[in-house]
Amino acid sequence: MDKNAQLELGGYGFCTPKAVSGTSSVGKLTLADILEADGQPVPPVLQPSGDPVAMEGLVPFERYFDPKYVDLEVEHIWKKRWQIACREEDIPNVGDRLAYDIVDLSFMIVRVAPDTIKAFYNFCPHRGRRLCDHAENRDSIRCPFHGWTWQLDGTLDWVPGQEDFPSVSASHHALTEVKVECWGGNVFINPDPEAPALDKALGPLPRLFADHPMEERYTVAHFRKTVRCNWKLTQEAFMEGYHVLETHWDGMPFFGSAYTQYDNWDDGESHVNRLVTPSVVPDYWVKESISPEESARQFCQTMELPLPEPGSITNFTQGRAWCAQQRRLALEAASGHDLSDKPNAYFLEMTKCFMFPN
16 A cells, blocks of 8 residues: 555545454454554554454353352452452552452452552451452551451461460461562452462553553542353453444444454463554444544544644545544643654554453
């Protein structure tokens, strides 16, 4: 494709290349084609992974409702895998702690020192009472049943009437610790004492987020919703762009869901996948009825950006350039960072990463 050519689509004359593994078979057009037409180098992090999904046939219904799989998942996933328990800013001060519950397991995450976070099984070794029911701050860990007390690092500190408990010792009754590591402001735990280091499970994520440091982000709000279905089904529902046609139809004029690129990285220790959906390109299903200017205008309205002048956009390359510039200016004003060296793709494409089982 001539990089100086207009980026046009469907009825506007955009070429239709052959289908490529890892993209929708409906749209034919690929994310790589759209980025190439921008006339800018494609960011390495947005290039295809080259590791397409192996199609293995249908997944049996039993995987989603047979109780035997719950036990297998508890044993091999929730007791063995790195999982995000909270954000570092959720426990900013020494003595802050909160509970992380998964299936029938509960863990307590504690800020032990300014630069040290520990996690323990969330129960008293005396009678099994939960030690942490909600986010709080204290200078020690105290059982709300009998008052047994531990230092923040899990060391047994005081037992009321300890002379009546000759078998109790600091070495035997310390809180049981689990592995903790942090990346990008996220606090991960792993109950498996033999688990490999977190960086093995992260796989390509540090590279993919090199220009988007998550440790410089912060939590705006917490939301929790109960969904009455298996956790895998809930997760899978957000790992594809196929549902946009029916569920998010109002975004189709400026989100090209049918041109979504799917990438997978699986080296046996890390299991990471990603989807990248291009913006300011109308979806395959509405491409004949949405002009380049209308696509750009709806994107700007949704993102609360300045609208282009009427008649100023005649092709999709111009539309993407205008929208990228407006979003860059807005982000620079909000963050104080100079982002002028970043290509359009940094400001337009919707990218979602998943690190199993998170």
